[in-house]
Amino acid sequence: MPERRVTMADVARRAGVSPTTASFALSGRTDMRISEASRDRVLEAARELGYRPNVTARSLRTKSTQTIGFVSDRITTTPFAGDVIRGALEAARERDHLLFITEAGGDRAAESSLVHALLDRQVDAVIYGSMFTRYVTPPKELFGRRVVLLNCLAPGFDAPSVVPDELEAGRDAARALLAAGHREGIWAIGGHQAVPATPEGIIAGNERMRGLEEVLRVGGARLDGVVECDWDTRDGHREVAALLAAGHRPRALVCLTDRVSMGAYQALGEAGLSVPGDVSVVSFDDQDIASVLRPALTTLKLPHYRLGRLAVELILGEGPLEPVVHRVPMPLRERASLGTPAADRRT
Amino acid sequence: MPERRVTMADVARRAGVSPTTASFALSGRTDMRISEASRDRVLEAARELGYRPNVTARSLRTKSTQTIGFVSDRITTTPFAGDVIRGALEAARERDHLLFITEAGGDRAAESSLVHALLDRQVDAVIYGSMFTRYVTPPKELFGRRVVLLNCLAPGFDAPSVVPDELEAGRDAARALLAAGHREGIWAIGGHQAVPATPEGIIAGNERMRGLEEVLRVGGARLDGVVECDWDTRDGHREVAALLAAGHRPRALVCLTDRVSMGAYQALGEAGLSVPGDVSVVSFDDQDIASVLRPALTTLKLPHYRLGRLAVELILGEGPLEPVVHRVPMPLRERASLGTPAADRRT
DNA sequence: CTCCGTTGTTAAATCGGATTAGCAAGATGC
DNA sequence: GCATCTTGCTAATCCGATTTAACAACGGAG
Structure with a gap:
């Protein structure tokens, strides 16, 4: 059982002043005149006793609980x-x-x-x-x-x-692709979720796609196709495998989330295609796996912090x-x- | 600005009783006698006003803040x-x-x-x-x-x-290996960290290894070797690649953490070895990647929840x-x- | 009819601070 | 020399509950 907490009354007593004076001295308010000497004595007493204000009690009066x-x-x-x-x-x-x-x-x-x-x-x-x-x-x-x-x-x-600024992130994905020289063979995996399978698609998906398509268009490029799927590894794998099986040979994949990217990696690997040698991948989110995948994933970070x-x-x-x-x-x-x-x- | 909060005094006033009575009625204490009628009136008034006790004020008196x-x-x-x-x-x-x-x-x-x-x-x-x-x-x-x-x-x-019961987890890893029929060609990757490179090794690493070795020994099996390394993907990859390059052909890898397992997967894949066809992998932690790796990782879950x-x-x-x-x-x-x-x- | 014990209720104190109002002493003004 | 200001400090209240102490009103015992 911890010893009784030191209260302001204790401090005031030790400093030889009233609780009121102690309160003013401790809160350092300047609108109420306290002599230098009293203030010092109060502060000293508080230090010696290891006084800490009881925030609960204070907030009862001040309304602010910090x-x-x-x-x-x-x-x-x-x-x-x-x-x-x-x-x-x-x-x-x-x-x-x-x-x-x-x-x-x-x-x-x-x-x-x-x-x-x-x-x-x-x-x-x-x-x-x-x-x-x-x-x-x-x-x-x-x-x-x-x-x-x-x-x-x-x-x-x-x-x-x-x-998060998803729209600008979509634009940045496009800019990165354009800067690397990509103009064609670009596919989006995860789509804009017109009828969202994944709730994240409603805002994040749509805005990412909007920004992406806008800048690609302006940059003289365009999407070869958009694949809609759930935002998970399983779907990413399945859809990219299906894409390849259908004879498409994309040069760049824009995966709407890292989980889809991971599935894409798996499908590409199984098809003997290398990243980024054969196919580039740009992703969104920057989850833990992004930096740990091989090759490490280029992705637009969700600015959680x-x-x-x-x-x-x-x-x-x-x-x-x-x-x-x-x-x-x-x-x-x-x-x-x-x-x-x-x-x-x-x- | 939200309207003033309803206080117990408001409730008491509306119910036509003193704050004391209101308090007893609301806290439902039986040691202080309140008539059925009063109690009901107080409760009714509280309900009508949408009264909620101010926990801050209460705890000033009771010392308990919940x-x-x-x-x-x-x-x-x-x-x-x-x-x-x-x-x-x-x-x-x-x-x-x-x-x-x-x-x-x-x-x-x-x-x-x-x-x-x-x-x-x-x-x-x-x-x-x-x-x-x-x-x-x-x-x-x-x-x-x-x-x-x-x-x-x-x-x-x-x-x-x-x-977490790391010792028993080590034992369970060994039991799982034994049950699958493994007796030799078993390597531990991540080691017991006698001189820990990774702080997790001090307790988790040591206890996992202790349990593992104990049950393997009793089960008539043993470790072919223990590889010490940091508990991350990079090290897992490097060390398993080195192991294979040195001519070893393990049949089972016990990776001390999922991150090491992921590196092991990469190294095994590069060496053309399949999991679990050529090499089994048992891991610890059950992080997100564990269920998403292909094949999904058998692992001992850290019981965080x-x-x-x-x-x-x-x-x-x-x-x-x-x-x-x-x-x-x-x-x-x-x-x-x-x-x-x-x-x-x-x- | 008085005394005593119940029963139901409330006034008042308390928790630990913040704040308002006011008071005493010394300085200043005229 | 008296009124007025300052300065420095404190008594008293308040915040919103809980809890202690006490007090009416009533009924039963003797």
Whole structure:
């Protein structure tokens, strides 16, 4: 059992002043006059006693708990989206705030009850996040609160959103291909998900494809084809194998996610095609596997860390939160899977 | 700006009773007599007003905040160790507790200051975790507190530990090999790290190897050799390639981690050897890649989810915490990389 | 009819700080 | 010499609950 905590009253007593004086001295407020001598005595006493303010007690009066709630569907589980948490954690720590992390697992009732649990603990603000970019309707308990939407969009909900700049990422993928000299034999695997098999396709897929096609077109190139499939390794493998079996000989594959890329690698390998010698691969996400595949995958990184960090920075910023969409750049990780097009042959 | 929160005084007023009566009625205490009628009126009023208790205010009096602090070096980042967080989160939610997640990034000073931040907010207990199993010395601020050590050990520190049962996992790996008929040509890649290149080797590596060798010996088999290397894909690839280049023809590889397995796959593939046709692979950890590699990897799963869950269950259990080491089983994920030994040929 | 024990309820204190209002002493102004 | 300011500090309240102590009202015992 830890010894009783030192309170401000203890400090005041030791310094020989009233609790009021101690409070002012410790909070360093200048609008209330405290003599140099008193202040020093209080600070000294606090140091000697190892005094730490009880944030819980303080916040009862001040309303501010120096605490942020984080609600998401399942963000901790998403492979390495823990980076979102880390970004948020670090930004919060720099500002002396702590984060309540919660996960509702997609259950609306659980979500409501978690938001309540957060509000009951007087959090100063709430980050409402999603494991992939999508449209959401935040629980009504969050209306009128200080909220930032992380990796999701809620038109009509009065709060800023922080999302990856998928459109520009699509453009950058195209630019990288063009820069390497690719003009034809380019296929997109994973598609824009007009009828999305994978929920990620709704926003990420569409915007990536839009940016990709736009810049390819302007650059005098175009897509030979778009293959729709689920965003996983199995589908990537199956679809690319099917593509090759159908006699196509792509020179570059734009895989909509690293998991699809991994399947593509497998299919290409089985067909005796080398990356990037025979076929270049450009991908999106930069998950763990991207740097570990052989050859290492050139991919546009989902800026998870910066997403989390920006959300906290916004929420702890001064003034009201404008319902603006902040798009965070997706940097191109240039590795080894993109090369110049193979010498001419049947496509 | 959200409207003023409904307080207990509001409820009392509406129900026409004193705050005291409201408090007793709401907390459902039986030791203080409240008439059926009063209780009902209070409950009704609370319902109508949508009253929610202010946990912060309550905990000022009761000392309990229904909140747990979680301090770790870098647990959110570790690929998919987010499962630890998820396990803890779910167990906490079932018990109406919230978690403060923090990460010190291995910095002692940051760690201390985070623990202070947690204690300043009156957390009921603290989980002190590590991203891989190792010996730690928790910050002195945690002495005498209610603490559970997660995925780490601190001899002399008076708190229970929750760790994976690495020893038994090693045994299970051996049992799986024996059951498949393997008796010779077995190599361990990643080794026991007598002089650990990888910090994970200190506990996990040693115990896995110990269990492995023990059961193999009893089963009439033995290791042909142990290759020491870093626990990453690059080293796994290099060492297995070197092994093959030296003329060895193993029939089974026990890779100390999935990352090494992935490197082994690459080296075996380059040498034209198939898994499990020519060489079986048994691994440890069950990271994301394990199920996505082809063939899917047979591996002993690090029980992250259960680790996190058990830590919370212990910490929220009744009574004092005994300094016991809880070992959580590592289940064998049987997939496709383990088969019967190839027909005889030179080893 | 008085005394005592129940029963139901409430006033008041408490938790640890922040904040408001006010007070005493010395300095300044005229 | 008296009114007025400053300066430096403190008493008292408040924040929103929980908890202790006490107090009416009533019924039963003697």
